[in-house]
Amino acid sequence: MYHYCVMQSTSLDSWITQLRKGLLDVCILNVLAGGESYGYELIRRLREVKDLSIGESTAYPILHRLKVEGYVRVRTAASPAGPPRRYFSLTSQGQRRVREMNAYLTQLLGEISRLGRTKGDSRGNPGPSAEED
């Protein structure tokens, strides 16, 4: 029984890890959709999403890749705190990409949530109960 629970928990963790990986790009692009941002500020914003567990080792390589792919641009400007700040912002291609990603996510989540409702609603019963699982 214990072994079964550990297996269940491990597979859930692995599923969550995969899901997070897939969402990192869209999270970073969404922060930048609100306006340009520099690294420290960007990381702080991303850390507000507690379940995302995103840090520097994940965010900066992704930012670099998004820059290479043409979705993000970088400009350097003086900072009162120390070395020049590197400001990240979306290119027009990046703005288009984040709109497409958000639209797709909304549509997908809507369709997934409808999956559980359809059977019960169409037959006038609430569907399978929790005990049956």
Next chain:
Amino acid sequence: MEIPAPVQKKIDEYLDRVAAHLANRPPQEARSILNDLESQIQEALADRAAGREPAPEDVSAVLAEMDAPESFDAPAEAPSPLKRLGLGGLALAISLAGVLILTIQVAVFGPWYRHSPGPELALLLPITLCQVIAIILGVMSWREKLGKVAVIAASAILLVGLGLTS
């Protein structure tokens, strides 16, 4: 903001350790990540020190909140067999496959070819096609050692074939 030497030393130590874990990434990406990290550390330090000169304890606290240097390791990705082979390797493989096909054709269908009219075309078409494709791919991957080998090998096979048939 003026950074005292002991504080800067701690920052440099952290960046050096991160750099060691970025060694497998392209140099431009590694440099970009290190620049972003240094900038982030300075910003966080200025935030924490709030106008006073930052102390070594401040930088320790800032670094403790950041990802460990080990977490900057590039994710290990096993290259696909085709990637490992490269375009030059693929060209050479196609060239050798042509020779193998010819050998099999002769071994299996040899007697039949001897008694039927026009066996040359059926025998020579696959190997010729393979060598032509190998030469094209070899030229495309001329910078690779295997690309050059493929072009030379395929050309030699074609020339020998032409010599034998004429």
